[in-house]
Amino acid sequence: MKTRSLQLLLLAVGAALAAATCGRSNDSPLGPDRGGIVVSAKGGGAILFESDRAGNEEIYSMNERGGRQTRLTHDPARDFLAVWSPDRSRIAFNSLRDGNPEIYVMNANGSGQTNITNSAGEEIQPAWSPDGTKIAFHTNRDGNDEIYVMNPDGSGPINLTNTPDREERYPAWSPDGSRISYRSVHDGVYDIYVMNADGSGQANLTNAPGRDVYSAWSPDGSRIAFDADRDGTREIYLMNADGSGQTNLTNNALGDDLRPSWSPDGTQIVFQSNRDGNDEIYIMNADGSRQTNLTESLGRDGHPFWGIGPAEPAPQCSDGIDNDLDGAIDHPADSGCASPADDNERRGRR
Numbered sequence: 077m078k079t080r081s082l083q084l085l086l087l088a089v090g091a092a093l094a095a096a097t098c099g100r101s102n103d104s105p106l107g108p109d110r111g112g113i114v115v116s117a118k119g120g121g122a123i124l125f126e127s128d129r130a131g132n133e134e135i136y137s138m139n140e141r142g143g144r145q146t147r148l149t150h151d152p153a154r155d156f157l158a159v160w161s162p163d164r165s166r167i168a169f170n171s172l173r174d175g176n177p178e179i180y181v182m183n184a185n186g187s188g189q190t191n192i193t194n195s196a197g198e199e200i201q202p203a204w205s206p207d208g209t210k211i212a213f214h215t216n217r218d219g220n221d222e223i224y225v226m227n228p229d230g231s232g233p234i235n236l237t238n239t240p241d242r243e244e245r246y247p248a249w250s251p252d253g254s255r256i257s258y259r260s261v262h263d264g265v266y267d268i269y270v271m272n273a274d275g276s277g278q279a280n281l282t283n284a285p286g287r288d289v290y291s292a293w294s295p296d297g298s299r300i301a302f303d304a305d306r307d308g309t310r311e312i313y314l315m316n317a318d319g320s321g322q323t324n325l326t327n328n329a330l331g332d333d334l335r336p337s338w339s340p341d342g343t344q345i346v347f348q349s350n351r352d353g354n355d356e357i358y359i360m361n362a363d364g365s366r367q368t369n370l371t372e373s374l375g376r377d378g379h380p381f382w383g384i385g386p387a388e389p390a391p392q393c394s395d396g397i398d399n400d401l402d403g404a405i406d407h408p409a410d411s412g413c414a415s416p417a418d419d420n421e422r423r424g425r426r
C-alpha cells in the first residue's frame with residue numbers, strides 16, 4: 077500500500093512539473109546548454125532587434141539567452157534600427173510609417189510612439205549620447221548623407237560632419253560621450269572614422285581594403301567592434317580605439333556577420349548573421365568564441381542592440397500574461413501595450 081501511494085505521489089509531482097513547463101513555454105528562455113555551447117547570462121539585460129516573423133518588420137526585445145521575445149511595435153509600415161536610451165526608459169527607432177525613414181521615440185514598453193524628425197529627407201540610425209541629452213543620426217536632408225545630432229525631442233539639429241564630397245553614416249558614441257565613430261565613403265572606399273562630439277578631429281581608423289561599415293564601442297571605451305567584408309564575406313572585427321590591432325572575431329565563410337553590439341559588462345557581443353540561410357541574432361564571447369544562435373526564427377531577425385549602461389529588461393504592460401514567471405497572471409489585458417510574442421509568431425521557431 078505504501079509502495080502504491082509513493083508511486084502515485086511521484087506521478088502527480090511529475091505531471092505538475094510537466095504542466096508548469098508546458099504552460100510557460102511561450103515566455104521561457106532558451107536552455108543554458110545549446111548543443112554543447114553554453115549561453116552565458118552574465119551580460120544581463122534586454123536586447124532590441126527587428127523581425128518580420130509576423131509578416132512585417134517590427135521592433136522586439138529579448139533577454140540575453142534568447143527568451144522572453146516581446147513585440148514592441150504594431151504598425152503596418154516597417155519599424156527598424158531600435159536603440160535604448162542610456163537609462164533604459166525609452167527607445168529610439170526608425171520607421172517608414174510616414175512614407176520616408178523617420179526617427180521615432182517610444183517608451184520602453186512600446187507606448188507613446190512619436191515622430192521626432194518630421195523631415196522630408198531620410199533620417200536614419202539613431203544613437204543616444206551616453207548622458208541622454210543628444211541623439212546622433214545620419215540624414216540626406218542636405219543632399220548627401222551627413223552625421224547630425226539633435227535633442228531627444230528632435231529640436232536643434234546640427235550637422236557635425238559637413239563633408240559634401242563624402243557619405244557619412246551609422247554613428248556610434250564612445251562611452252564617455254567625447255567621440256563618435258561612423259562609416260565614411262570617399263572615392264568608393266568604406267572606412268570607420270572617428271571624430272570629436274562637436275565634429276572636429278575627423279580621422280580614419282581602419283584605412284583598409286574592403287568595406288568597413290557598422291561600429292560599436294566597448295563599454296570601457298578601449299575597443300571598437302565593427303563589421304567588414306575583407307575576406308569575401310562580412311565578418312565581425314575588433315580593434316583598439318585608436319584603430320590598431322584589427323582582428324577578425326567570427327572567421328565565418330558561410331555567410332555575412334554584421335551589426336555588432338556589446339553587452340553592458342563588455343564580455344559578450346551580439347550580432348546579425350545569415351550563416352544558417354536566414355538572418356538571425358547570434359551571441360559570442362568578446363574574443364569570438366562560443367558563437368550561438370539566439371533567435372532561431374523562421375523570419376528575418378536583424379539589427380540587434382544591447383547598449384551601454386544599466387541593463388534592465390523592458391518593462392511589461394499589463395497584458396494578462398505571467399510576465400515575471402512567478403506562476404500568477406499579472407493583470408487583466410490592457411490595450412496599446414507590448415506583450416510576449418504569441419505562439420503563432422514564436423513558433424516560427426525551428
